[in-house]
Amino acid sequence: MITFIMNGKKVEVKEDISILEAARENGVDIPTLCYDRELSIFGGCRLCIVEVEGSKKLVASCSAKVREGMVVYTESERVVKVRRDILDLLLSNHPMDCLTCEKSGECKLQDYAYRYGVREGSFKGERKNYAIDSLNPVIERDQSKCILCGKCVRVCSEIQVTSAIAFTNRGFNSKVTTGFDKPIDYKNCRMCGQCITACPTGALINKQLKGIRPWEVKKVRTTCPFCGTGCNFDLNVKDGKVVGVTPNPDSPVNGKSLCVKGRYHTDFINSPDRITKPLIKKDGEFVESSWEEAIRLVVKSLKDVKEQYGGDAIAGLSSARCTNEDNFVFQKMMRVALGTNNVDHCART
Amino acid sequence: MSNSIGEVEGNEVLFVIGSNATEAHPIIGNKMKRAVKNGSKLIVIDPRRTELAEMATLWLPVNSGTDAALINGLMHIIVKEGWHDKEFIETRCTGFENVLEVIEQYPPEVVARITGISEEILYETAKLYTSTKKAGIFYTLGITEHTTGTANVMNLANLAMLTGHLGIENAGINPLRGQNNVQGACDMGALPNTFPGYQNLSEVKNIALFEEFWNVKLNPNNGLRIPEMLDEALKGNVKAMYVMGEDPVLTDPDANHVKKSLENLDFLVVQDLFLTETAKFADVILPATCYAEKDGTFTNTERRVQRVKKAVEAPGECRLDWKILSEIATKLGAKGFDYKNSEDIFNEIRLTTPSYRGITYKRIGKVGIQWPCPTEEHPGTPYLHKGTFPRGKGLMIPVEYEAPAELVCEEYPILLSTGRMLYHYNIMTRHSKKLDDIRPYELAEMNPVDAEKLGVKEEDFVRVISRRGSILTRITITDKVKPGMMFMTFHYKESPVNELTNSAYDPITKTAEYKISAVRVEKVEKVEKELELAK
Numbered sequence: 001m002i003t004f005i006m007n008g009k010k011v012e013v014k015e016d017i018s019i020l021e022a023a024r025e026n027g028v029d030i031p032t033l034c035y036d037r038e039l040s041i042f043g044g045c046r047l048c049i050v051e052v053e054g055s056k057k058l059v060a061s062c063s064a065k066v067r068e069g070m071v072v073y074t075e076s077e078r079v080v081k082v083r084r085d086i087l088d089l090l091l092s093n094h095p096m097d098c099l100t101c102e103k104s105g106e107c108k109l110q111d112y113a114y115r116y117g118v119r120e121g122s123f124k125g126e127r128k129n130y131a132i133d134s135l136n137p138v139i140e141r142d143q144s145k146c147i148l149c150g151k152c153v154r155v156c157s158e159i160q161v162t163s164a165i166a167f168t169n170r171g172f173n174s175k176v177t178t179g180f181d182k183p184i185d186y187k188n189c190r191m192c193g194q195c196i197t198a199c200p201t202g203a204l205i206n207k208q209l210k211g212i213r214p215w216e217v218k219k220v221r222t223t224c225p226f227c228g229t230g231c232n233f234d235l236n237v238k239d240g241k242v243v244g245v246t247p248n249p250d251s252p253v254n255g256k257s258l259c260v261k262g263r264y265h266t267d268f269i270n271s272p273d274r275i276t277k278p279l280i281k282k283d284g285e286f287v288e289s290s291w292e293e294a295i296r297l298v299v300k301s302l303k304d305v306k307e308q309y310g311g312d313a314i315a316g317l318s319s320a321r322c323t324n325e326d327n328f329v330f331q332k333m334m335r336v337a338l339g340t341n342n343v344d345h346c347a348r349t
Numbered sequence: 350m351s352n353s354i355g356e357v358e359g360n361e362v363l364f365v366i367g368s369n370a371t372e373a374h375p376i377i378g379n380k381m382k383r384a385v386k387n388g389s390k391l392i393v394i395d396p397r398r399t400e401l402a403e404m405a406t407l408w409l410p411v412n413s414g415t416d417a418a419l420i421n422g423l424m425h426i427i428v429k430e431g432w433h434d435k436e437f438i439e440t441r442c443t444g445f446e447n448v449l450e451v452i453e454q455y456p457p458e459v460v461a462r463i464t465g466i467s468e469e470i471l472y473e474t475a476k477l478y479t480s481t482k483k484a485g486i487f488y489t490l491g492i493t494e495h496t497t498g499t500a501n502v503m504n505l506a507n508l509a510m511l512t513g514h515l516g517i518e519n520a521g522i523n524p525l526r527g528q529n530n531v532q533g534a535c536d537m538g539a540l541p542n543t544f545p546g547y548q549n550l551s552e553v554k555n556i557a558l559f560e561e562f563w564n565v566k567l568n569p570n571n572g573l574r575i576p577e578m579l580d581e582a583l584k585g586n587v588k589a590m591y592v593m594g595e596d597p598v599l600t601d602p603d604a605n606h607v608k609k610s611l612e613n614l615d616f617l618v619v620q621d622l623f624l625t626e627t628a629k630f631a632d633v634i635l636p637a638t639c640y641a642e643k644d645g646t647f648t649n650t651e652r653r654v655q656r657v658k659k660a661v662e663a664p665g666e667c668r669l670d671w672k673i674l675s676e677i678a679t680k681l682g683a684k685g686f687d688y689k690n691s692e693d694i695f696n697e698i699r700l701t702t703p704s705y706r707g708i709t710y711k712r713i714g715k716v717g718i719q720w721p722c723p724t725e726e727h728p729g730t731p732y733l734h735k736g737t738f739p740r741g742k743g744l745m746i747p748v749e750y751e752a753p754a755e756l757v758c759e760e761y762p763i764l765l766s767t768g769r770m771l772y773h774y775n776i777m778t779r780h781s782k783k784l785d786d787i788r789p790y791e792l793a794e795m796n797p798v799d800a801e802k803l804g805v806k807e808e809d810f811v812r813v814i815s816r817r818g819s820i821l822t823r824i825t826i827t828d829k830v831k832p833g834m835m836f837m838t839f840h841y842k843e844s845p846v847n848e849l850t851n852s853a854y855d856p857i858t859k860t861a862e863y864k865i866s867a868v869r870v871e872k873v874e875k876v877e878k879e880l881e882l883a884k
Contacts, residue, residue, distance in 0.1 A: 137786035161382035186772065186787050192375070208783055220660035223647045225640040226774040228526035229354065229376050230649025230717075235641055235660040242641050242661055252716040253354050253649065259375035261774050261784060268780040269641050269661070273623055276665025279634040286624075286634065291666065294633050295673075299680045301616040301632070305589040311568060315578040315587050318539035319594030320528035321777075323645030323657055325694040326670040327530070327537035328545060329686070330593055333674045334572075336565050337683035341550060341572030342587070345539045347531050348860045349575050349601045 004070040019061035019072055020048050030074050031083065031112050033200050034149035035062040038256070039158055042150050047086055047112065051076045058082060084116050092121025093128055094201075095144050102140075103202030106214045109147060130175070135183045138191055138207050138264050143175050146203040152176060152195035159257060164189040191260040197247055208264055209236065209244040221248050224262045225321060229253060231262055242266045302338065311339030318345040351521035351733040352485060353651045353719065358384045359519040362477055362484035365401055366394040366416065366505070367491020367864075372771040374489075374525045374650075381487075392474055394419065395491060396766070397794075397836060398829045407474050410831065412465040413764055414495055414753035414865050420504040421750065422460030423475045424511055425452045432479040434513030441738070442510045444745035451747035463750060479512050483519035490527065490768065494863040496754045498855040504748040515743070516734040526650040528775075529640075533648035536702065536720070541572030546702035562701055563685055574859040575601065576852065579610040589616040593670060594637065596776050598626035602861035603817050603852035604845055620673060623780060626842055637670050638663040644691040646713070648720070652730070654708050655717035753865040754853030757833065761815060761867035763799070765835045767850060768864075773840040791837060791844035792825040795870070798832040800824065803872055810873040813837075815866050818848030821873065835868065 003012050006028060013022040021037070023030045033045035041063045049058040053071035058079060061072075073079065091113060098104050113119075130143035150167065153176055157163045164184075168177045178188045196204045219234035232251035236244045245263050247256045254262075278294035279286040305313050316338075318330040327345070334343040357363070357380040371378030378401065385391045385404050393405040394416070402408040411419055427433050428449065438445050457468040464471075478484050486509055492501045505522055514520040526532050538545035548555040556569050573581060575597070581587040583606070590611070601607050611617060611630040619631040628634050642663040648654045663669075671694060675686040688694050692710050699706050707722040708729075718729040734743075757764050772778070772788040779785055793813065795805075805811060808823050813835070822837065822844040830836050837846040851866045 137783050158386075159383070160379055161386055190375075190771065191787060218660075220658050221656075222640065222658045222660065223529070223649075223655045225529050225647075226778075227374050228528060228531060228650035229374050230529070230647065230651070230653055230655055231376055232655065237660050240661055250715050252653070252655075253651075254376045257376055257379060260772055260787070261375075261778060264783040265774075265778055265781045266641070267782050268777060269639055270664075271623075271780045271782075273780060274664055274667070275622065275624060275628075275634055275636040276667055277636060278666070279631075279636075281632050291668070294635060295676060295680065298618050298633055298635075298677055301618075302589055302591070302677075303681060305616065309588055312570075312572075313586065313588040314591070315573055315582070315589075316591040317575065317578075317593065317595045317597065318534055318537075320531035320534045321594045321640075322534070322670055323530065323640075323643065323691065324533040324537050324648060324654070324698060325645040325691045326593070326643075326674070327534045327539045328694055328698050329671040329674045329678075329688070331537060331539045331545070332563070333678040333681075333683070333686070334591075335544075335559075335567055336563050336685065337678035337681040339568050341541050341568055341570060342578060343539055343572060344541050344575045344578065345531075345534045346528065346575070346595055346597075346600065347535050347540070348858050349597065 002066055002068050004066050004068065004072065006072045007074055013066055017066060019050055019059070019064050019066055022066045023061065023074055028074055030061050031115065032062055033108055033112075033147060034151060036151055036155075036198065039151065039154040039198075042154065045086070045147070045149050047083055049079060049082055050074045051079050080116065083112070084118055087113055087116055087118040088122055090121070090147055091118060092123035092125070094121065094147070095127075096120060101145070101202045102205045102210055104213070107202060108200035126172070133183045134207070136185050136191070138260070139184055139193060139196065140205040140207050140210070141184065142203055142205070145201050146176060147201055148174055148176070149200060150176075151198035151200065152204060155194045155198040160190060160192055160194050162190050165195070191264075192258065193260070193263045194257060197256055206244060206263070208267070212236070212238055212243050217243065219246065226261050226265070231258060233258055233262055235266070242269045306338060312342060314338050314340055315342035318343060320346050350523040350525070350651045351515065352518065352523055353731045354380065356485070356519045356732070357381060358387070358389075360384055360389055360483055360485045361481040361519070362390045362392065364392045364478055364484060364486045366486065366488045368487050368489035368525055369395070369397070369399045369401070369491075369768060370487065370489070370525060371400040373527070373769045375771060377525060390477055392477060396831060396834065407470060407477060409464075409466045409470060409474060412463070413766060413834070414497070415464045415750065416492060416495070416501045417497055417504055417748050418455060418460050418463040418750035419466065420501075420508050421452045421455035421748065422457060422464070422471050423478070424448070424508055425455045425460070426457060426472055426475040427479055427511060428452065430475070432475065433511045437513030438511065441516070441743055442745055443742040444747075445511075448507055448511070448745045448747045451749060455750075482514065482517060484512070484514050485520050485523055486514070487523045487525060489525045491864060493524075493855075493858070493860055495865070496853050496855055496862050497751050498860050499857040500748040500751075503746050506743070507745050507748070510743045510745055516732075516736065518732055521732060521734075524650070529649070530647040532650060532652060533646070533654075536648055536705070537698065541574055544701070545698065546704055559701070565683070576854055576859045576861070579607055582610040582614050585613065588614065590614055591618050591620075592627060592631075593620040593674075596621075596625040596627045598630070599776050599842055599845060599847060600839060602847055602850040602863060604848040605818055606852060620670065622777075625776065635673055636665065636667040637673070638667050642667070643669055646695065652719045653717040654705070654713060654720060656710070656713050754862050755851045755865060755867045757867045761869050763833060763835050763868050763870055765813065765815070765837065765846075765849060765866045765868045766864045767837050767839055767846050770838045770840070773838065776840065776842070779840065779842070791822045791841040791846075793822045793844075794827050794830045794836040795824045796828055796830050796832045796834065797826050799870070800826045803870060805872055812871045812873050813849060813868050814871065815849040815851075815868045817851070820844050820846065820848055835870070
């Protein structure tokens, strides 16, 4: 263990951790736009700078390790002034459309501008002005809102291991592009949207969640209904409807990661093609019926077959897509109510 | 899986056979890619050049369906070089001599001829797999969807036992299971030969046990497996079927046979979310609820039991699956279906299923629990077979190579393999507009050599014909598949690939050889006319 002084308080932390992590462990929130515990350290945004006694320069707390006896100030006058300057520079080259921006309410840049009282950028000059890339169905990219924190580049290379995007150009012309700066599509990208989760601003947006304010949704954690990996995520519910998915970092299998299906599948839930009433085939056509009539017909038909030919003349397919509880009751119904072991599911097909 | 998903990144060698994880299990695939990025070695055995194959230390593009010969060949080299784990074999296994006798017949020169993999690469593969204890086998349907599927799995078990790659962290045998709850559906006894918890019908004590649980006389005879149900329906012996949440017309092999069987039933009830291709054959369709509308549990591929939580009300008059079933069972005169909620059912599952006994809704919490979990104090089991196997000593059963059921010939010169892709999941995601907009139609993979021979371009239509059917599809030209091979998914009802697939089955599991059918491909001149005909 190491002991150091943070904002005048004695703090004990384990060895070999950054000042930023040490601060977080002790409830001190140092602002950062480019740091993520799961990604490599970039040290690009400089917002996490802190003052360390004995050091002339301010220190980037995401990359500097805590040392024994270190004296650190995370919100000193000098630190706050530099943070304000950085935010001023960022906002000077940022579209100030927070009122209509999809990210409003979840935007780190907005949060820190509020925290440090930076109303707008004071440097008047040329601004980034890129066309929005929105040709694909799920991801919208507005490079004019990109602050070049590089989290999307790192999550794509380090977590998704696809490297669909990278930095190109230098200085003012720096931007994040796909190969040959083509629009995003399934041929150059896996569409997993992990970059959307990583992005601190409105540069990358989940198109499915457009028009929905983050504070309007109720989140319900559940398990994904597709492959056998068993990822967890939060269903976002607004006005009694599932409107999309956001990751839940507590998920034991997948953490913050999701694939394209897990993230964007939910519109099937509200599909107008759902069957919402029992249907009975009459003269070759399906006709809507009451539950009572449908159940009566099912019970009578199964009973007739059982009485005439025995339970083994009935067979049932249960479902690997349904819950354990559904499957348990299904096999019990076949065995107990119909007297047959003719129950199977698609594990073999 | 004998191990946990979280262990993947700790594997020093990943032995991936017949598994396209980055498309079919993307989050597990990402972990594999990360492991490789951080220095793990990767062996990929797959006829297709998958994403994992591209980053593999060793990629073995085997001839389809020659897995048994390949594994025997690897074991032959391992034993010859003395790289096997003699102590593990001695103390934990039985039947080694029988395996030894068979693998003796599979020297590298013979195996190279059968599999198409050079002797040098076979040697390198055997060496790499035995270079560390932390070497896990990962397989998916590329191993099981063959007429020799069960034998293939047993042979992988032989390889793991031979080398002592079992019963420890970061090793083991890991089937990546296909559906969200295929593990759970098996655990719950939705199988014709076992009660919940794999308590086999063949043992009298199990029947007695469940007769006592359910207070009813039970049928002691094994039931029919899916293909047998369909065969018996066609013969007229099965008269009625109840299908919940499955679409065998699209997903089972030889679709025309499936349709004829369903047509021959006196009564078919389908309980589902959409009017599926199977539901079209039904007499009654019951509207069910989807996962977002229900409470319950799913069990994933690493045996982790996790919660499913209701987020919204179901639309219209849709009802919970278990409620529909319980009402029907009760009206059929059965007792014991008066469940109040899903937790009530789970408590009965705990009572009847020893491996679930210690799991409660309350305990599942945020991280779930991995079975076996016999008591409420038990923490769950991240990896299996530590110290011993359930049967005591691990039984090694030798496996001989057998050729696939259908080989290419002059009339059907192309080998068709089927599987999943990243953007869709079986049939359900076609109802998700976002996903369907990304990939709205089938793109059958064809090698440039074959495309040139046929005179077709990217996204052209072709007709694919097998002995069992004929379908239309667009193609994509790619060297992911070898010359003479094609790959299609089963997601698109407009290009229903299972009208082509072969229903030749594995004798034990009755799993069909989806991975190999012989087809011929024809250029389609007038697409509109052909599409009209196809309707």
